[in-house]
Amino acid sequence: MKRISSIVMIVMLGGTLLFGGCAEKGQEKTAGEQEITVAVNSETGGLDPAGMIALTYLSYSAALDELVAFDEKGELVYRAAESYEVNETSDIWTFHLRKDAVWSDGTPVTAADFINTMARALKPESGNGYANYLFPIRNGEAIYNGEADVESLGVTAPDAYTLVFELEKPCVYFLDLLRLPVYTPSCVKYADKVGSGWDKEPQTSVANGPFYLEEYVPEQYFVLKKNEKYWNADAVKLSRITYRFFHDQQSMANAYETGEVDVATALPGAVMELYEGKEDLVVTDTIATRYIYPNLEVKPLDDVRVRRALNLAVDRKELCEMVGKDTEPTVNFVAKYMKDKGADTYFTEGAEPPFEENVAEAKRLLAEAGYPDGEGFPVLTYNYPSLEMDSDTAQVLKEQWKKNLNIDIELKAQELQVNYTERRAGNFELCRMNWTADFADPYTYLSMLLSYSTYNCSGVRDADYDAIVEQSDGETDREARARLMHEAEQLAVGEEFYIIPLYTMKSCNLIRPAVKGVGQIPATGALDYRGAYRAE
Structure with a gap:
């Protein structure tokens, strides 16, 4: 109705x-x-x-030009840079800026403007969620953690129109990263500090x-x-x-x-x-996935059996039928419509789904975790933005979990900015999350669950997961890298159930x-x- x-x-x-x-x-x-x-x-x-x-x-x-970008055919487009070269080991990237490029006030756009953004983003107090995408740069992570001075960052400007990146190790998707905000320039004349x-x-x-x-x-x-x-x-x-x-x-x-x-x-x-x-x-x-973050620092969500039960008890087909024709069920973290690089297929089609819904198994798991037929299960609060789609989703989830697991969920609608701020601060038990790809590589999703990710809001700390994702970073063989990324997604979503994927959208x-x-x-x-x- x-x-x-x-x-x-x-x-x-x-x-x-x-x-x-x-x-x-x-x-x-x-x-x-x-x-x-x-x-x-x-x-x-x-x-x-x-x-x-x-x-x-x-x-x-x-309003901003990146160094380079990709067009709808996947072809490289030069914007702030007019050319670049990379060394044989793919860990030193040199970009030559346009000398005819100026800011809207007529000030020349120089390499210092790009470094200005990166240096400021690596200050944790800046609150930039994309800061961890600067970690491939030499000393980027150490600077963010206060273990090195910003002057040691592996980005130099031999002259005003040359920008050199020295990476910690080869990064096969480095050109894709350059479209992120932290790699765009901010004019040193005005951009003094965040806030x-x-x-x-x-x-x-x-x-x-x-x-x-x-x-x-x-x-x-x-x-x-x-x-x-x-x-x-x-x-x-x-x-x-x-x-x-x-x-x-x-x-x-x-x-x-x-x-x-x-x-x-x-x-x-x-x-x-x-x-x-x-x-x-x-x-x-x-190229987006709507999902839920369970806070692993909140009991009983620290128990993988509970997280798995919540996942298996969701009927995503019914959910999408109730929410609208612009949604499609998914059990993946990586967006359904993200293309597999070098192939004409979508990335998620390269492996079996991480899990299958199963209400009977969900009930068994919940009982094994100490909550037979939901008895004694605490009332968890689900935070979500007060948007129509999210409100409809919340109502359906509440009804399904009550019907299938006999547990109650308290719904808490929030203004979008409040929901965003509370999630970033970790002030939630269950929280709606939506991620639209920032660049055309599955790493844009998988990186969010890394132990050191600035977007890791739910307390995921998994050394095995970190190792698999990090190994994929430098893998130059396309098929071998895809296998590693599928392995990482299976571990996070199909074994540890760190998220509750719901649907993708049109x-x-x-x-x-x-x-x-x-x-x-x-x-x-x-x-x-x-x-x-x-x-x-």
Whole structure:
């Protein structure tokens, strides 16, 4: 009933949704202008690539140029760098920066700007969840742990336009890492320290990419303006992108219907039915997994039998049927639609599923752990963001665990930013988690459960797991490396049950037919507005 009510609400509030004509509203609002307005989720995190970043930064990242990137065909694209070379042992990487690249205020972009971000991100007080992706660099981990000075970091600048990385050991996915925030530059002229506020002030938040920050109004919107000083400005058609914050998916869908926005992403699955057959509807595969973190430092979640029982007692097919058509069941940690490098298949297809659901076995395990038919099992609290999909998911999980294991779960809905902060602090028993790939390699998932990972929020400390993942880092044989990564996932998900995987998603997006050239970022599946324009 809840899903049907949502559909009715969209129709009532929009009024004209099923009768056409709405696609022209945003077009009329900005007729003749190369501007678009995008609806995004509530404000979370900052814009400093070295600081605590989350969803908001993902939108802002259109303003920055990485050293290199990969296009939708998997071909290397040079951005801030114009060339690079790597030594025979793949542990020294040298990048040559564009000499015609400047910040949006005209300041030259130099190697020091890249080092500035890395040095600041390696300070634990910065709170950057991506800091551990700097650990492949010589002394990166030691600096983060306070065991070495930042001056010993294996990144040097022989001159202003040359950047040299010396790695601890060969890293076969190093080029993929370069799209992460901690590898992007922050202007030394302004980016002094995390938390000083420079990143949300247009006067100091300069950018080296296609756009720069023109305005930021907390909890309402921010505006990116075309960077006329960008080295490739002629290829940028949009003059302005406005990102508006919304607290829920329903509001985003309504804003699209009323013409307030031109693009609305990650909408409820119900919208797929309403817009079926219409040009506005763009459904994309997301390289993401929605799952649950059980806190291993909380009893009885420290018992693998309990974690396994919780996993085996979830009926994921039923869950997805209840949550929406934009979800697909998964028992994997690595995203279902992540491609296997060098092959035309998906990575998860290269091995048997980590486990199979089995309610009878789940009951047996719970009894073996000391809770026959759920007797004496404590009431655990499940924290989740107060978004429709997550609320629906929480209700179904509560009902399934009660029916299948006779245990009660207390549901705790939180604002998205609160949920994010509490999870990072480890203040939870069960916590909803969603991970969209940051780069096109399974390591983006497997690294999160490493003992030293800055995203390891649930107390996983497994030396065997660490060793397998670390061995895969330097394995240059594709098939041998894939075997190691499958072995690591099996250990974490199919034996120790460190997470409770639920489903992967399709992204239901609405885009005005007049807005053309919107692409996808291959690593994440997210929409890319670099080449977007408004058709006349």
